Amino acid sequence: MVKKEFGTTPEGVQASLYILKNSRGAMVSISDFGALLVSVKVPDKDGKNRDVVLGYDDINEYLKGSCFFGAVIGRSGNRIANASFTLNGAEYHLAANENENNLHSNPQGYEKRLWSVANVTEQSITLHMLSPDQDQGFPGNFEISVTYTLTEDNRVKIHYHGICDRDTIVNMTNHSYFNLEGEDSGVSIEHQMLTLHADAYTPVIDSKSIPTGEIASVKGTPMDFTSPKTIGQDIDADFAQLKYTGGYDHNFVLSNTGRVEEMAVASSEKSGICMRAY
Numbered sequence: 001m002v003k004k005e006f007g008t009t010p011e012g013v014q015a016s017l018y019i020l021k022n023s024r025g026a027m028v029s030i031s032d033f034g035a036l037l038v039s040v041k042v043p044d045k046d047g048k049n050r051d052v053v054l055g056y057d058d059i060n061e062y063l064k065g066s067c068f069f070g071a072v073i074g075r076s077g078n079r080i081a082n083a084s085f086t087l088n089g090a091e092y093h094l095a096a097n098e099n100e101n102n103l104h105s106n107p108q109g110y111e112k113r114l115w116s117v118a119n120v121t122e123q124s125i126t127l128h129m130l131s132p133d134q135d136q137g138f139p140g141n142f143e144i145s146v147t148y149t150l151t152e153d154n155r156v157k158i159h160y161h162g163i164c165d166r167d168t169i170v171n172m173t174n175h176s177y178f179n180l181e182g183e184d185s186g187v188s189i190e191h192q193m194l195t196l197h198a199d200a201y202t203p204v205i206d207s208k209s210i211p212t213g214e215i216a217s218v219k220g221t222p223m224d225f226t227s228p229k230t231i232g233q234d235i236d237a238d239f240a241q242l243k244y245t246g247g248y249d250h251n252f253v254l255s256n257t258g259r260v261e262e263m264a265v266a267s268s269e270k271s272g273i274c275m276r277a278y
Contacts, residue, residue: 015033055069
């Protein structure tokens with residue numbers, strides 16, 4: 001494991017970058033600023049390492065950026081209609097940061113805070129943070145940890161663990177953007193193969209991307225990635241859901257609830273990486 005400086009927070013605190021390595025030459029870089037997944041470098045068919053996720057070189061660009069590269073999103077990913085919700089009879093109001101809705105719990109999301117390093121080894125790191133009661137408008141003191149692990153077979157595992165002292169909303173995710181040609185290739189991902197172990201997805205109402213509440217089957221629709229196909233194969237299909245969002249921007253409902261499922265991305269003769277989320 002290598003530790004490097006990664007810039008200074010607006011409060012003047014030094015942030016660090018932790019580089020995990022395995023024996024096959026793969027490297028994963030995580031920062032304690034935002035618990036960000038900064039880079040994933042894996043060898044291609046010629047043994048050359050490619051960085052297959054988009055990221056910046058220091059925290060200054062992350063502070064200015066709005067695309068959530070590599071971010072740990074919390075407390076709640078995706079959108080909350082009208083930036084409010086009711087829980088146990090109480091109404092909670094959030095920031096309306098995308099039209100009248102709340103997106104990714106911002107402002108001052110988890111991706112723009114300094115996390116503490118609870119544990120680090122050659123191939124894993126655990127970061128910890130306390131989100132206090134009413135933080136971003138959510139109830140309860142929420143203790144959250146995120147563990148990144150790089151395995152010997154070039155898997156990146158992300159494990160979330162949280163405890164809250166009140167009922168609350170928690171819907172966390174990692175917001176990495178992948179390109180198996182390499183982040184600096186300038187090549188579209190549309191020709192790359194994708195498999196999702198998801199038999200269903202959540203349709204949205206309109207272009208504001210608020211889910212309807214339905215869990216719909218992917219069978220017979222362009223949303224079906226249960227068998228490998230290129231990302232671009234159906235992206236321009238005459239399908240209302242794709243037109244609403246300008247492509248794929250939906251929740252996929254993983255099959256076999258309760259089991260760990262994989263999101264596999266593969267491109268023949270190119271780099272391959274498998275993300276596994278718990």
